[in-house]
Amino acid sequence: MTDHVSIETTNAYVDFPIFDAKTRSLKKAFLGKAGGAIGRNDSDVVVVEALKDITLSLKQGDRVGLVGHNGAGKSTLLRLLSGIYEPTRGSARVRGRVAPVFDLGVGMDPEISGYENIIIRGMFMGMTRKQMLAKVDEIADFTELGEYLNMPLRTYSTGMRVRVALGVVTSIDPEILLLDEGIGAVDADFMKKARTRLQALVERSGILVFASHSNEFLAQLCDRAMWIDHGQIRMSGGIEDVVRAYEGDEAGDHVAHVIQELEREKSAASANGTA
Numbered sequence: 001m002t003d004h005v006s007i008e009t010t011n012a013y014v015d016f017p018i019f020d021a022k023t024r025s026l027k028k029a030f031l032g033k034a035g036g037a038i039g040r041n042d043s044d045v046v047v048v049e050a051l052k053d054i055t056l057s058l059k060q061g062d063r064v065g066l067v068g069h070n071g072a073g074k075s076t077l078l079r080l081l082s083g084i085y086e087p088t089r090g091s092a093r094v095r096g097r098v099a100p101v102f103d104l105g106v107g108m109d110p111e112i113s114g115y116e117n118i119i120i121r122g123m124f125m126g127m128t129r130k131q132m133l134a135k136v137d138e139i140a141d142f143t144e145l146g147e148y149l150n151m152p153l154r155t156y157s158t159g160m161r162v163r164v165a166l167g168v169v170t171s172i173d174p175e176i177l178l179l180d181e182g183i184g185a186v187d188a189d190f191m192k193k194a195r196t197r198l199q200a201l202v203e204r205s206g207i208l209v210f211a212s213h214s215n216e217f218l219a220q221l222c223d224r225a226m227w228i229d230h231g232q233i234r235m236s237g238g239i240e241d242v243v244r245a246y247e248g249d250e251a252g253d254h255v256a257h258v259i260q261e262l263e264r265e266k267s268a269a270s271a272n273g274t275a
């Protein structure tokens with residue numbers, strides 16, 4: 001069971017020390033629109049304050065979308081929640097098997113075949129070789145890459161690689177799914193198919209945290225949102241409210257419309273007995 005799954009952070013900070021920064025131009029800390037604040041730590045080293053004072057608590061069933069400007073700290077937060085980054089100060093405690101889905105290319109080897117990469121990538125995400133062997137045919141079907149799967153990965157286009165990675169990612173059973181949207185490289189037809197699979201993956205997982213610039217995608221996969229601004233949680237709440245505050249009424253109305261449509265589809269599906 002997944003009842004033990006949880007994420008807690010308390011006053012967590014993540015700083016990146018930049019030892020080769022041009023210090024003369026950095027006398028004063030500044031806050032542009034994009035990016036975390038630049039300051040200095042106790043040893044007078046220039047640091048990017050990517051996350052500041054993050055306190056959050058997530059439990060089984062939570063589906064949280066992260067919104068915010070470029071460099072606001074969304075990816076850093078996902079890495080903190082996955083245990084890839086330790087907090088510089090404060091604490092982060094994660095209970096459950098984490099599947100980080102950030103860089104779809106990580107864990108792939110260009111010199112081995114698509115088939116072999118499917119196995120390796122799955123093992124990288126915490127599956128056993130045996131579990132992956134049982135899934136490989138179904139994943140191969142999903143990618144629609146046919147004979148190419150016997151060829152080394154270096155012969156694939158970017159979109160073809162993304163197909164392999166998405167096939168693997170959507171076949172696993174994670175307790176905590178941390179998803180960074182970086183999956184724009186596939187064609188529209190394939191994306192439609194991938195979204196359906198991603199939705200099923202999200203339904204199987206215990207906790208989802210999803211960073212995305214697509215409000216439609218957020219509304220589809222999440223039921224609440226956090227606005228990350230200059231490394232801090234500026235607002236947390238329903239997706240419509242958070243998007244409205246972050247992007248304005250037009251975007252808020254659009255999200256409301258998308259949610260309504262999704263609910264209509266869901267109730268139509270259950271009336272037909274297909275849900």
Ligand SMILES: Nc1ncnc2c1ncn2[C@@H]1O[C@H](COP(=O)(O)OP(=O)(O)OP(=O)(O)O)[C@@H](O)[C@H]1O
Binds near residue numbers: 035071
């Ligand atoms: N490895 C690193 N070294 C130094 N600074 C970093 C590093 N990674 C991120 N940062 C800085 O931390 C801040 C937060 O970056 P992050 O990638 O988390 O933002 P983001 O919200 O995911 O942005 P985007 O929407 O553009 O992907 C930025 O100011 C960025 O410059």
